[in-house]
Each structure stands twice: as structure tokens, then as C-alpha cells.
Amino acid sequence: MKKIYLDHAATTPVKESVIEEMQPFFSERFGNPSSVHRFGQEAVMAIDKARKKVAHFLGAKEREVGFTSSATEANNLSVLGAAGGGHVVTSSIEHSAVLNPCKMSSGSVTQVPVSSEGVLRVEDVLKEIRSDTTLVSVMYVNNEIGTVQPIAEIGKAIGEINKKRKKKILFHTDAVQAANYLSCDVSELSVDLLTLSGHKIYGPKGVGALYIREGVTVSPVMYGASHERGLHPGTENVPAIVGMGKAVEEIDFRKGEEVKRLRDKVIDEITSSISGVTLNGSREKRIPNNVNLAFEGVEGESLLISLDSEGIAVSTGSACASHSLSPSHVLLAIGLSDRMAHGSLRISLGNETTEEEVDHLISKLPPIIKRLREISGR
Amino acid sequence: MSKYYSKEVMDRFMSPKYFGEMKDADAVGLVGNPRCGDEMEVYIKVREGKVESASFRTLGCAAAIATSDVVCEMITGKSLEEAVSITEKEMVDKLKDLPHVKVHCASLALEGVKEAVKKYEGK
Structure with missing residues (x-):
């Protein structure tokens, strides 16, 4: 059949070209990126190359991109690490990788309803913003019904609100389902945080990426050594990161x-x-x-x-x-x-x-x- | 073939033998609800205290359809008392296996039988 x-x-499925790119990093170039010797430095260079590709795709700086072990981890960092326990505004159709961290957050959470078409209205999001709101998190594309949310419009409106605020509201989008077909340029979208996944874009499972706008502080949700600026402690999954870089590069x-x-x-x-x-x-x-x-x-x-x-x-x-x-x-x-x-x-x-x-x-x-x-x- | 369900469950789901409304039924048990996703109707025709024939209509998952079918087969020819004392385990055994998360479908089918018998006896 x-x-x-x-x-x-x-x-x-992982693309052939992505597998090829990953292959040397399993045994031939297996070094730990934290090692100072040449095995380690080879791995660091591979990660940096992947980071450059992701940054290019997002229209971001390399230092604004961190790798995680999944999009779920990137979303947890955004909700629990960036909101700082403040009020979070999100949508009623968010993935559980955002909704469940919201439940664990010490701050209150408002879920904004969507239209019967499955699309958020910008004004409905804005009217939920309060003086103690620290984060707005809205998915770019819904994973079940595929509806595209007005991220750029929300981002722009939050930017306007922020002009009058001392404590700026951060704007996060989970762009996992969008990346294959829609621009994820962080300036166009006016986002401070953006989540990507490797395995939804013909790359490997077990790797995600989080864009963090320069100047935005994110606290770790897991503690260990200082990998990925301390936000993803644990030795980097080099082959998967390399694969994700290649997959992002090949998005068409x-x-x-x-x-x-x-x-x-x-x-x-x-x-x-x-x-x-x-x-x-x-x-x-x-x-x-x-x-x-x-x-x-x-x-x-x-x-x-x-x-x-x-x-x-x-x-x-x-x-x-x-x-x-x-x-x-x-x-x-x-x-x-x-x-x-x-x-x-x-x-x-x-x-x-x-x-x-x-x-x-x-x-x-x-x-x-x-x-x-x-x-x-x- | 699905690796999720046993061959027995798949066979009953793909070609159930006992489905269809029974126009001259003596009683029908309606169970389930739209929230859980499974809605069953169990029809019985009773003669001399025994289930002469049974049939079902089920809006539900593959396991719900398979368990509806198997319960109708199991109660046919049984006394009403025997019919209502069939257990979940006997059903699961007859279906060879049922994924753990689907065992509630077997209990729903049994509930359907009990409901039909209750309706019949309340007549």
C-alpha cells in the first residue's frame, strides 16, 4: 500500500541535505563546544554558523538567537523567564506549550478570545493590557486550524503603548507553524521574543530556537552551566543545531x-x-x-x-x-x-x-x- | 494496519456485524455524551427473558464502535441477568486488547446494555 x-x-521529514550537513557532527567532529581544544572549537564554529543562518532568517543579530532543546522550552523561557511574574496576555487558541507555562506563572493570565474565524482582533488584545502587564504572547499561526494571527499589527500597537510606559511590555510569538511559509523578520513583526522549532521545517527533532531582542532580560527556567547564555544549560546538541541551521537556510x-x-x-x-x-x-x-x-x-x-x-x-x-x-x-x-x-x-x-x-x-x-x-x- | 489497535478491534471497527437501528426493538439504551465524543444506542429484542437480538448505533471512535459491536454479540442469546453482568475485562479479552485510554469505551458499551435492560424492565 x-x-x-x-x-x-x-x-x-528531515531533508537529505540537512542530514548530510548533520552527519559529520555525530562521530567525526564530535567535540564538546565548551572545550578549548580544536575538537571543541570545531563544534563552536558549527553552532555559530547555524546561529548566523537563523539570525539571517529572522533579520536579527547573531547574539540575539539562542538554541534550545525544543520550541516548548523556548516558549517556557518566554512565559516564565521573560514575564517576570507580571500579568500575561495570550490567546485562547495558544498551544499548550504556552498555556501550561502560563498556568505555572506566578502572575495572572488573560486569554483573549478569537473570532469564529479563529483570528484575534488587535483591539481585543490591546484592551486586556493593564499597568502590570509584562508580556503579550500570541502564536503566529495556529497549529490546529492554521489561522494566521495579526502579529505585526499587535507588535506595532504594543510599540506605541510602550512609548508611554516606563516598564515596557514584551511581545512574544510562537512562530513554529509559520516559518515554512511566512516572513519571520523580527523588525517587520515588532516582536521581542520569537520561537522556532527544528522538526516543523524539515529539520531534526530535539532542537528549537528563541530570538531574544537585545536588551531584553530572560531568566533561566533550568539551572546549570552557562551554555547559550545560561538559558539552555546542558551540552549543546551540536548535530541537531547544525541541522536546524541548514533547515532554516533552505526555507523557500x-x-x-x-x-x-x-x-x-x-x-x-x-x-x-x-x-x-x-x-x-x-x-x-x-x-x-x-x-x-x-x-x-x-x-x-x-x-x-x-x-x-x-x-x-x-x-x-x-x-x-x-x-x-x-x-x-x-x-x-x-x-x-x-x-x-x-x-x-x-x-x-x-x-x-x-x-x-x-x-x-x-x-x-x-x-x-x-x-x-x-x-x-x- | 493500525498498530494502535488489535486486529480484532480493527476488524470489528471496519466491518461491524451488529450495527443499525432496530425498528422493532423492545428497548434502547442511550449512553455517552458529545463532550467525551462517544454517543451510543444499544437496541435489544427480548424473548422469554433472553436477548434474542441486539444492535447498535454509535457516533464515536474506532474503539467505541468495536466495543459496541462486541457487546451486542456477547449479549445475544444471554438472559438479561447474564447480559448485565458481563465485565469490562471479558470484553477486553474478547477484543484481544484495547489501549488503556480506550477502556472507558468498553464500560460505555456495558452501560448501554444496562440502560437498555433497565428500560425494558421498567416497561
Whole structure:
């Protein structure tokens, strides 16, 4: 059976060119970057080269980029390390890697609701800002429904507010799902902190990056030696960092055009060939590779398992929430009923997804929906 | 094939034998709720104190559909007393295995049976 992977929002395959770049750093050039001898210095140079590539992608200075072991760690540093226990404003559709650190924060947290299109309104964010607000954290692109948030507009507005404030509000964005297709230029976005992940951009797992604007103080959330300015204590994962640098370097926004065409084909064909289907989240303000559909009368997991038995890999909600019984907080936040939220499916395309693969999905789905609706009697 | 579910669960999910509304049912047990994502209807037809036939309609995950199917098979031909005393473990054994997070689907199916029997006896 042909295997078709349509779950790129969960993770992406590592590109050949990235593997090649990483390869020497496992055994040939294995040095510890903290070592003073030439083995160590070779590793330091490799990390710095990767840092340069990430900085270039972000339009940032090299010293403003730190590597972490995951995007989750970068988000924890932003919420727990940068907010300083002050009031945090975030969205109701944030990833748990932001929402859960918010729960652990000693300060209070306000979650701003989104529209039924899954997009934040700038003014709704601004009106939650208080005198004790220290951080605003809003994801660039939602991981479940792919909606693009108005980061640059929020950043600009916070900049205006900050002009009149002594204690400046920091602005963080989790750009993990955006980096393949949207500019992450930190000046354009007016962000102070920005999170990236290696494995969502055709790089390896186990590495993330955090941009920290010069002058912004972030406290560690884990303690040890002074790696990555003390923010990520622990010997650097050199091969993964090298791989992440290469993956970032190879990001090509032009790929988004073809991906978007295939995405639109999936949306159009499925919503016209099957009744009782709706697209979750805005179609216009949407990342090129995300499709999220709600099907009446079926439950998402049974849909996922049926497609998997046809060799097609998709997901319900986010991979991280797949062991939870409660409906997705994102889908509830955009106003779906419990039933429709449970009947939703995320199809996330990749840069290598072909028309043939998409056509296969489009032809396999209707009989599966029919069968499951017969069983549910709905 | 899914590595997540046993072959037995997959077979029952892909081709359940007992699904469908039973128009002349003596009782139907409605259980589950939209919040947890599983909603089941268990239909029974009773003759001389025994379940003559059973069927289900389930809006739910693969495990919910498989457990609905297996419970209908298990209660067919049983006395009402026997039907309501089937255990979760007996169901899981019959399905060979069920992921830990899905065991509640088996209890939901059993609840469906108990509800149907309660409705029948309350008639």
C-alpha cells in the first residue's frame, strides 16, 4: 500500500541535505563546544554558523538567537523567564506549550478570545493590557486550524503603548507553524521574543530556537552551566543545531504557492463531494498547508483510523492532544459544538505533497464518511 | 494496519456485524455524551427473558464502535441477568486488547446494555 503523509503540522521529514550537513557532527567532529581544544572549537564554529543562518532568517543579530532543546522550552523561557511574574496576555487558541507555562506563572493570565474565524482582533488584545502587564504572547499561526494571527499589527500597537510606559511590555510569538511559509523578520513583526522549532521545517527533532531582542532580560527556567547564555544549560546538541541551521537556510517561501493550490483543491473537492462538512477557521487568513474540516455525524478518531488503514496519515486536533478525551480547546474557542469539534480532522500538506496524493485522499474520503455515518445513524 | 489497535478491534471497527437501528426493538439504551465524543444506542429484542437480538448505533471512535459491536454479540442469546453482568475485562479479552485510554469505551458499551435492560424492565 502506498503511504501518504498529510500530517506535516505534527512533524516533517528531515531533508537529505540537512542530514548530510548533520552527519559529520555525530562521530567525526564530535567535540564538546565548551572545550578549548580544536575538537571543541570545531563544534563552536558549527553552532555559530547555524546561529548566523537563523539570525539571517529572522533579520536579527547573531547574539540575539539562542538554541534550545525544543520550541516548548523556548516558549517556557518566554512565559516564565521573560514575564517576570507580571500579568500575561495570550490567546485562547495558544498551544499548550504556552498555556501550561502560563498556568505555572506566578502572575495572572488573560486569554483573549478569537473570532469564529479563529483570528484575534488587535483591539481585543490591546484592551486586556493593564499597568502590570509584562508580556503579550500570541502564536503566529495556529497549529490546529492554521489561522494566521495579526502579529505585526499587535507588535506595532504594543510599540506605541510602550512609548508611554516606563516598564515596557514584551511581545512574544510562537512562530513554529509559520516559518515554512511566512516572513519571520523580527523588525517587520515588532516582536521581542520569537520561537522556532527544528522538526516543523524539515529539520531534526530535539532542537528549537528563541530570538531574544537585545536588551531584553530572560531568566533561566533550568539551572546549570552557562551554555547559550545560561538559558539552555546542558551540552549543546551540536548535530541537531547544525541541522536546524541548514533547515532554516533552505526555507523557500515560494513553495507555499503550489502547496496552497493543493490545499484549496482539498478544501473545494471535499466540501463539494461530501455533505455536512465545514472548514474550521478562516480560509483567507490561513497558512498554505493547513486544512481542518468538521464532519457531521462522524467522530474524528474513527475517521483517522479509517484513513490510516488506507495508508493516509492525518490527525485530529493536534498530535500532542491525541490522548485527551475533551474536545480541542481551539475548536471550542471558535464556537464549534462538542460534537462538531470531535468530528474534526486536520490535514496538513507538505512541500513534497503531490497532486496524486491529494487526489487519493479526495477519492478515499467519501466512502469512509458514508460508512461511518451509517454506523452512527446520523 | 493500525498498530494502535488489535486486529480484532480493527476488524470489528471496519466491518461491524451488529450495527443499525432496530425498528422493532423492545428497548434502547442511550449512553455517552458529545463532550467525551462517544454517543451510543444499544437496541435489544427480548424473548422469554433472553436477548434474542441486539444492535447498535454509535457516533464515536474506532474503539467505541468495536466495543459496541462486541457487546451486542456477547449479549445475544444471554438472559438479561447474564447480559448485565458481563465485565469490562471479558470484553477486553474478547477484543484481544484495547489501549488503556480506550477502556472507558468498553464500560460505555456495558452501560448501554444496562440502560437498555433497565428500560425494558421498567416497561
